[in-house]
Amino acid sequence: MDGIWLSPHFDSPNADNGYDIRDYRKVMAEFGTMAAFDEMLKGIKQRHMKLLLDLVVNHTSDEHAWFVESRKAKDNPYRDYYIWRAGRDGNPPNNWSSFFSGSAWKQDPATGEYYLHLFAEKQPDLNWDNPKVRNEVYDLMKFWLDKGVDGFRMDVIPFISKDPAFPDYPKEYEGRVQYFYAAGPKVHDYIREMNREVLSQYDVMTVGEAFGVSLEQTPLLVDERRNELNMIFNFDAIRLGRQSWRLNPWTLPELKAVYTKLDQKLDAHNWGTVFLSNHDNPRVVSRFGDDSPQYRVASAKALATMLLTLKGTPFIYQGDELAMTNYPFTKIEDFNDIEVKNAWKAEVLTHQVTAEDYIASLRKTSRDNSRTPMQWDDSANGGFTTAPKAWLAVNPNSNEINAKQAVADPDSVYHYFQKLIALRKKTPALVYGDYKDLDPQHPSVFAYTRTLGALRYLVVLNLSSQAVTYLVPAGQKVGSVILSNLPGKESATSVLRLRPWDARVYRF
Numbered sequence: 084m085d086g087i088w089l090s091p092h093f094d095s096p097n098a099d100n101g102y103d104i105r106d107y108r109k110v111m112a113e114f115g116t117m118a119a120f121d122e123m124l125k126g127i128k129q130r131h132m133k134l135l136l137d138l139v140v141n142h143t144s145d146e147h148a149w150f151v152e153s154r155k156a157k158d159n160p161y162r163d164y165y166i167w168r169a170g171r172d173g174n175p176p177n178n179w180s181s182f183f184s185g186s187a188w189k190q191d192p193a194t195g196e197y198y199l200h201l202f203a204e205k206q207p208d209l210n211w212d213n214p215k216v217r218n219e220v221y222d223l224m225k226f227w228l229d230k231g232v233d234g235f236r237m238d239v240i241p242f243i244s245k246d247p248a249f250p251d252y253p254k255e256y257e258g259r260v261q262y263f264y265a266a267g268p269k270v271h272d273y274i275r276e277m278n279r280e281v282l283s284q285y286d287v288m289t290v291g292e293a294f295g296v297s298l299e300q301t302p303l304l305v306d307e308r309r310n311e312l313n314m315i316f317n318f319d320a321i322r323l324g325r326q327s328w329r330l331n332p333w334t335l336p337e338l339k340a341v342y343t344k345l346d347q348k349l350d351a352h353n354w355g356t357v358f359l360s361n362h363d364n365p366r367v368v369s370r371f372g373d374d375s376p377q378y379r380v381a382s383a384k385a386l387a388t389m390l391l392t393l394k395g396t397p398f399i400y401q402g403d404e405l406a407m408t409n410y411p412f413t414k415i416e417d418f419n420d421i422e423v424k425n426a427w428k429a430e431v432l433t434h435q436v437t438a439e440d441y442i443a444s445l446r447k448t449s450r451d452n453s454r455t456p457m458q459w460d461d462s463a464n465g466g467f468t469t470a471p472k473a474w475l476a477v478n479p480n481s482n483e484i485n486a487k488q489a490v491a492d493p494d495s496v497y498h499y500f501q502k503l504i505a506l507r508k509k510t511p512a513l514v515y516g517d518y519k520d521l522d523p524q525h526p527s528v529f530a531y532t533r534t535l536g537a538l539r540y541l542v543v544l545n546l547s548s549q550a551v552t553y554l555v556p557a558g559q560k561v562g563s564v565i566l567s568n569l570p571g572k573e574s575a576t577s578v579l580r581l582r583p584w585d586a587r588v589y590r591f
């Protein structure tokens with residue numbers, strides 16, 4: 084690996100798995116001490132890797148000292164660090180909804196005014212229109228950069244600017260409010276200011292979580308001539324078929340179209356990311372592959388091939404290198420996630436949906452699927468803890484799927500990732516080469532070329548559990564196989580007999 088993005092490791096009461104920060108300059112006690120952090124950073128540098136921290140500055144915890152002060156009185160010096168408004172006829176100031184169910188406003192007893200929280204009640208939104216807030220953020224960024232960290236993944240960064248008139252969002256944003264929240268009037272001014280004041284002073288990298296940013300808006304954030312961010316995470320692929328906690332049917336041509344459209348938007352001045360999972364989404368093999376015992380390994384390898392050969396910087400989520408799977412949730416008590424618990428109260432307890440329907444969907448979509456403890460070995464709790472119980476249940480398949488097994492097995496997904504990474508590093512065309520989808524309408528095969536000058540590679544992926552005979556378009560013949568996930572190879576032909584989840588990289 085070249086770098087590590089660490090999820091929030093700051094002091095937090097953990098209402099939202101650390102995305103509710105109480106003190107930006109302190110390490111969460113459960114994780115260790117600042118001395119342990121410093122030692123980790125040193126170890127990462129010794130291994131010639133980079134460390135990205137999670138910058139969570141759209142909101143803080145309600146236990147942060149600024150908010151503790153802010154809520155005390157209307158004339159408190161910290162009042163304006165957050166967003167306070169009077170109610171509207173005994174109701175919240177507008178119709179804005181929280182991503183974690185209900186209104187995005189909470190009335191506070193001390194003054195009777197409402198504060199804004201786009202996420203949980205315990206995550207009040209900071210008021211970025213206050214220059215003092217922006218300077219506080221720049222200072223805390225410098226605190227970590229001066230320690231030598233190499234950049235930031237920026238949590239919901241497009242939401243930092245709010246329309247000061249706080250209008251109701253129009254009806255057409257119902258169910259997709261992220262597009263409304265990401266269109267605040269000053270978002271680019273503030274990111275450019277952050278770049279000028281902080282980022283440009285250091286040799287660092289940034290990647291913005293751009294939930295709600297359309298393809299059209301993407302270059303505004305990442306075009307290098309604008310001095311905002313280096314890259315963003317575009318969610319069109321990972322959210323395909325998603326409607327809140329439901330997963331609707333989707334097709335491979337739709338997925339392929341996402342990458343083609345993105346490629347068309349990003350010219351030479353823009354650079355993208357590729358990711359198929361993260362801590363907010365289910366496990367990649369369960370979501371896009373086939374996690375049955377028969378195809379788990381093959382499909383995880385096929386998806387890994389896609390991740391490492393598409394155009395953009397690849398991000399691998401921890402545990403996916405072992406093809407860890409979703410968790411077999413059966414009841415609401417199995418979950419830790421506040422998003423799940425709040426939606427249970429708002430939708431199941433009010434009889435809008437049945438418990439069975441909700442839990443069955445969550446088995447496919449819940450964020451907790453990818454938050455279960457890392458599976459290190461076949462001992463109790465997957466070797467994650469020696470305590471009787473981990474903070475979240477360990478997947479019962481940890482006795483078979485674990486790092487110890489993966490390291491010992493030369494055919495494991497883990498070793499296949501190593502081969503892919505090595506191949507990508509020695510093959511500039513797989514990093515910088517032009518991308519072209521050869522067969523956008525094929526229902527189960529993703530076939531694309533990466534071309535750099537005279538060097539051309541063809542990636543052929545059968546992203547299904549059925550065998551398929553694939554005719555390379557226009558009768559073109561594939562060259563030699565550079566890498567494949569299944570034994571047996573065909574070369575110098577235009578007819579490929581692909582087994583379920585076959586993945587091949589050819590010279591072309």
Ligand code: NOJ
Nearest residue numbers: 099102139202238239363
């Ligand atoms: C996005 C983070 O990735 C997610 O885990 C969190 O719940 C929200 N932002 C709020 O910080």
